Amino acid sequence: MKIDHIALYTTDIEKLKVFYEHYFKAKAGEKYTNAKKHFQSYFLSFSEGSRIEIMQKMGIPPHALEEETLGLTHLAIAVGDKATVDTLTEQLREDGYRIVGEPRITGDGYYESVVLDPDGNRIEITI
Secondary structure, three states: OOOOOEEOOOOOOOHHHHHHHHHHHOOOOOOOOHHHEEEEEEEEOOOOOOOEEEEEEOOOOOOOOOOOOOOOOOEEEEEEHHHHHHHHHHHHOOOOOEEEEEEEOOOOOOOOOOOOOOOOOOOEEEE
């Protein structure tokens, strides 16, 4: 078994798509639109592993994701090496994204940083 994809609702599907394409080299599939349900989505694929489905639908209430909560708390995206973690973290900082975890070695041996995506989702950038 494997995790095929995770899904995120957003209020700005195009902005979120560009974020993952630009910073994490995601490739967006064709946009799916269901006019009757006021729903649209993209599947974002990476060079390997699971996909992210980003979705937009009228009437979905926002919730605060900047704080850690029960349930799904972050996505971890492996970028290959420590230098890329550092470089990408600095690029995101310079571009105005909020870094909520500076690059570091965690207690369980991961090297990672944590950034908030445009919707406030916690993204771990790791090796």
